[in-house]
Amino acid sequence: MEYHKVFYSHGVSCSLIIECPGQELTGGKKYPAVILCHGHSRHKNDGLDGLSHMLAQEGFLTIRFDFRGCGKEAARKYYLYCASEWPYDLIHVINYAISLGCVDEQRIGVAGISMGACTAVYTAGMDKRIKAVVSMSGIGDCYEWMKHVWDWQGGDFSQFVRSVNEEASAAAATGTSQMKNVLEMYHFPAKDKADKILEGITDPDACEYIAWDSLQELLFYKPLEQCHNIDQPIFFLTGGADELVPHEQSERMYHAVSSKVKKIKDYPGVEHNIPVDPQSRAAFTDITEWFKNYL
Numbered sequence: 608m609e610y611h612k613v614f615y616s617h618g619v620s621c622s623l624i625i626e627c628p629g630q631e632l633t634g635g636k637k638y639p640a641v642i643l644c645h646g647h648s649r650h651k652n653d654g655l656d657g658l659s660h661m662l663a664q665e666g667f668l669t670i671r672f673d674f675r676g677c678g679k680e681a682a683r684k685y686y687l688y689c690a691s692e693w694p695y696d697l698i699h700v701i702n703y704a705i706s707l708g709c710v711d712e713q714r715i716g717v718a719g720i721s722m723g724a725c726t727a728v729y730t731a732g733m734d735k736r737i738k739a740v741v742s743m744s745g746i747g748d749c750y751e752w753m754k755h756v757w758d759w760q761g762g763d764f765s766q767f768v769r770s771v772n773e774e775a776s777a778a779a780a781t782g783t784s785q786m787k788n789v790l791e792m793y794h795f796p797a798k799d800k801a802d803k804i805l806e807g808i809t810d811p812d813a814c815e816y817i818a819w820d821s822l823q824e825l826l827f828y829k830p831l832e833q834c835h836n837i838d839q840p841i842f843f844l845t846g847g848a849d850e851l852v853p854h855e856q857s858e859r860m861y862h863a864v865s866s867k868v869k870k871i872k873d874y875p876g877v878e879h880n881i882p883v884d885p886q887s888r889a890a891f892t893d894i895t896e897w898f899k900n901y902l
Contacts, residue, residue: 614672614703616696622680623672623700624651625707626663632709638668639714639902640704644697644723645671646744646880647687647825648789648814650678654882658718661891665899668710672700674726676821679811685786686818690828693726694733701736712736714902718894720744720882721852725830728860731841732833739901740841741894743881744852747831747860753792755853762794771822778820786816793851834863840901842870844890846877868901 610625610632629636641662643655651671659669673680674696676687697717704710716739719727724745731737746752757764778784788800807815841864843857854873861871872893877884882891 614700616675616692616699619675619682620680621673621675621696622651622678623670623703624656624659626659626669626671627709628663628666628668632707636709637711638666638709639716639898640668640670640710641716641718641898641902642697642700642704643669643671644717644719644727645674645677646719646721646723647689648677648817649721649723649880650812650814652812653720654880654884654887655720657887658882658891658894661895662898665895667898667902668704670700670704672696673812674723676818677812677814685814685816686784687814687821688824689722689726689821690824693722694730697726697730698734701734705736714738716740716898716902718743718898720880722746725749725828728837728841729828729830729833731839732830732836735839738839739898740837740839741844741897742841742857742860743844743890743894744846744849744879745830745843745857745860746852747829747834747856747863749828750826752852752856753826756793756851759850760794767792767794768826771819771826775820775823778818784818784820787819789814789817791819792817792822831860831863834860835865837864838866840868840897841866842894842897843872844881844893845871845873846879846881846884847873847875848877849879851879870897 717727718741720743724742731740845854
């Protein structure tokens with residue numbers, strides 16, 4: 608059974624979907640809960656609905672939600688302040704889950720993909736209500752990652768950083784930011800950017816644009832800085848065919864966490880966005896087993 612609800616993060620309304628193994632959210636039964644975090648410029652149903660269904664079939668209550676700036680119902684769509692806002696969005700989803708009364712507070716897990724994995728890892732280092740963590744295609748150091756992407760695409764990374772800093776300065780003075788095609792941040796070719804515009808038409812939840820000033824704090828985002836605080840069980844998954852985020856980003860986080868219960872696994876042939884990959888079922892099965900073992 609799915610329930611479409613809203614939660615509030617610093618007073619901003621955001622959309623979420625609760626999937627409950629039972630027919631009702633009330634009735635006295637307490638469920639282990641898994642909160643699912645989407646990636647940058649994506650949304651709560653971007654493949655995470657499939658993982659949600661599998662987890663619910665195994666007795667977990669799941670919550671998948673839109674971070675601030677994402678989804679067609681976003682108050683300020685395209686303003687994606689991942690480093691300053693997203694960790695607190697996740698914390699407020701945990702608060703909301705506990706308010707339901709049917710979530711076992713000692714059995715809350717989080718799983719994220721890409722920038723959502725960054726946020727799951729970063730927040731787990733702060734909020735010990737999180738008892739188990741899954742990171743899919745995660746990023747430990749966003750500055751190093753973005754430099755890798757620009758080098759891969761043959762772009763001028765230093766010029767990109769200058770343009771972001773200049774836009775952030777202008778936004779601080781004017782209160783507004785330029786909106787650019789989200790794939791500009793990766794220096795992707797024109798055809799890919801045209802396809803992104805089309806996606807924004809066919810999928811109104813997707814972000815085809817981004818506030819350019821928001822990339823300044825993304826460059827500062829470094830979940831590696833929280834890894835020494837993570838003593839919860841944590842599972843890192845990477846796609847063997849992922850050209851966007853190198854496996855080494857997850858490898859560094861794996862070695863940096865304090866947890867004695869940790870795992871890292873690469874899935875050959877799987878691309879960056881693991882939840883939407885045709886071979887996602889193997890990863891979903893492993894994730895479900897992880898939470899069955901550690902929640």
